[in-house]
Amino acid sequence: MPLKVILADDHPLVLVGGTLALRNAHIDVVGEAKNAEELLTLLKTTPCDVVITDFLMPSEREDDGLVLIDRLAKEHPDVAIVVLTMINRAAALNSMLKKGARGIVDKRASMDELAVAAKAVHTGETYLSDTLLDILNEADENSVAMPGTPLSLRETEVLKAFVNGKSLQEIADSEGKSVKTISRQKRDAMRKLGVNHDSLLKDTARDLGLI
CATH class of the missing domain: 3.40.50.2300 (Response regulator)
Incomplete structure (x- = not known):
């Protein structure tokens, strides 16, 4: 057949x-x-x-x-x-x-x-x-971190907010977290995505259906 x-x-x-x-x-x-x-x-x-x-x-x-x-x-x-x-x-x-x-x-x-x-x-x-x-x-x-490693829920939320125009300070204020914590979560997300510059982050997030 x-x-x-x-x-x-x-x-x-x-x-x-x-x-x-x-x-x-x-x-x-x-x-x-x-x-x-x-x-x-x-x-x-x-x-x-x-x-x-x-x-x-x-x-x-x-x-x-x-x-x-x-x-x-x-x-x-x-x-x-x-x-x-x-x-x-x-x-x-x-x-x-x-x-x-x-x-x-x-x-x-x-x-x-x-x-x-x-x-x-x-x-x-x-x-x-x-x-x-x-x-x-x-x-x-x-890559130091293998691209494709799943993002945590918090990393996904921080990434979505950042690529949609919020600053790290705004995200921290809305979440009741420190800027240092939000910055670390963003950095960890970028390492998992294999992205090393903010200019590439939005395109990558779009590819993954995050925005």
Whole structure:
């Protein structure tokens, strides 16, 4: 029996091109979705072996990004997840894998790579585009703290407040904590994310769905 795949992306050209590439590789595309809600609804009635989904798709509900991967992994444990993304930050890529993605494909790669990834994850392998694998390998070699280490609840709250424009003093005042404590929590969060400068922090937080 052919491998059954559902493809989800909010860009029509990706759906058309991806579907064509998969079918040319003798993979059966049994469904297409334009957002997370459509994907989750489709999965209730359409059995498949692999879901290939864009990481961030516009949605009125907060069920995109890491939240979507986590939900797919929990509700459909027998379905392998491949993520399509333009994101190239090690912390975000590691988080996708930790949440349950078995494959991550760089959206700048050839559409033919979708079939390679689908077949690989269906057999139990982990698949990453070469460009993304290089990023993870470099991060592993250079980071003091492993990117992708889960943030604590307090670190997440401090990070959210900071990237949304609050100063460390304002966060400390609202939490009844010292600036020293808030600064340490922010610094620890940055180390876990593999970020060494405030200018990169907002982009990383956005990649992770924190803002």
